[in-house]
Amino acid sequence: MINIKKIQLNLNHKFHNEDLLIDALTHTSFLNRKKEIKFERLEFLGDRVLGLAMSDILYEMFPNESEGDLAKRFAVLVSGITLAEIAIKIELQDFILVADNLSFKNGENNSILSDSMEAVIGAIFLDSNYKTALIFIKNIWNELILNYNSPPQDPKSKLQELAMAKKYSMPLYSDYSKEGPDHGPIYKVLVSINNIGKCYGKGFSKKEAERIAAISLLKKIESM
Numbered sequence: 329m330i331n332i333k334k335i336q337l338n339l340n341h342k343f344h345n346e347d348l349l350i351d352a353l354t355h356t357s358f359l360n361r362k363k364e365i366k367f368e369r370l371e372f373l374g375d376r377v378l379g380l381a382m383s384d385i386l387y388e389m390f391p392n393e394s395e396g397d398l399a400k401r402f403a404v405l406v407s408g409i410t411l412a413e414i415a416i417k418i419e420l421q422d423f424i425l426v427a428d429n430l431s432f433k434n435g436e437n438n439s440i441l442s443d444s445m446e447a448v449i450g451a452i453f454l455d456s457n458y459k460t461a462l463i464f465i466k467n468i469w470n471e472l473i474l475n476y477n478s479p480p481q482d483p484k485s486k487l488q489e490l491a492m493a494k495k496y497s498m499p500l501y502s503d504y505s506k507e508g509p510d511h512g513p514i515y516k517v518l519v520s521i522n523n524i525g526k527c528y529g530k531g532f533s534k535k536e537a538e539r540i541a542a543i544s545l546l547k548k549i550e551s552m
Contacts, residue, residue: 330423338418339448341464343455352447353420355440357427357509371443374450377458381465382406389473400479405469407539408532411442414468420444430512439512439532483542487519490549497522499545501538519545525552 330353332346343349351366352374382405386398393401404410415421421432424444430437453461487499503518515534519541520526525548529541 330425335420335423338420339452339464340467341452341455341460343451345455348451348455349448352451353424353444355424355426355444357430357440357512358425367443367447370447370450370454372450373453374446374448377449377453377461378406378446378465381458381462382469384462385466385469385473393479397479400482401473401476403482404476404480405472408439408442408536410472411445412438412532414472415441415445418468420448437512439514442532443512483539483546487542487546490546491521496524499542501541503528504534504537517541521545521549524549 330350332343332349335349335353336342348370352370354367356364356367379402382402383398386393386401386405390398390401421441424432424440426437426440430440432438432441449461449465452464484499490496491498499519499521501517501519503516505516506513507516508514514530514532515537516528516530517534517537518526518528519538525545527541527544527548529537529539529544531537531540
């Protein structure tokens with residue numbers, strides 16, 4: 329059973345409807361019933377609430393930055409990697425109900441952590457209102473937001489700019505594949521630059537996999 333009192337302390341949110349919290353922490357793999365869609369619906373909602381709230385927060389916190397710079401911050405702060413990092417920070421992995429063959433040891437199933445974090449945000453929004461969800465997100469993301477004195481450079485853009493500056497061919501992303509179960513897939517992609525090198529990347533989504541692959545190839549080029 330989920331320790332409702334403890335997870336609410338970790339979230340710093342007292343639910344009026346605790347069933348919403350239970351739904352957000354009950355992953356589809358635990359139920360093993362395709363007709364059960366509460367988790368996915370909360371995840372869908374939480375993703376949209378997070379997107380709006382983060383846009384709202386960044387717009388207010390960085391009044392002198394351009395749309396492009398705000399977009400760079402946004403992309404990092406709502407990424408699957410960041411969501412999993414936030415989930416671990418509040419020990420969400422100790423409360424999520426998953427199938428017996430799944431675990432969160434050694435970085436396994438981080439995609440479930442990121443999805444569950446979105447589901448929790450969706451549950452908080454439904455349990456209260458947008459303002460409460462906004463405050464929750466601002467409080468829990470604040471340290472990460474302030475970590476970047478300047479907008480973080482997207483690694484795909486950085487790799488492309490490097491290729492142009494050194495007159496390399498443009499980076500090519502190919503060999504897309506997906507592995508793992510439907511409820512927690514891992515995407516893999518290859519990025520290559522002719523006569524320079526190639527690297528694979530894995531992530532919770534195709535976009536995340538491309539990002540990881542770009543980071544790996546950048547490191548490879550810098551060490552040459």
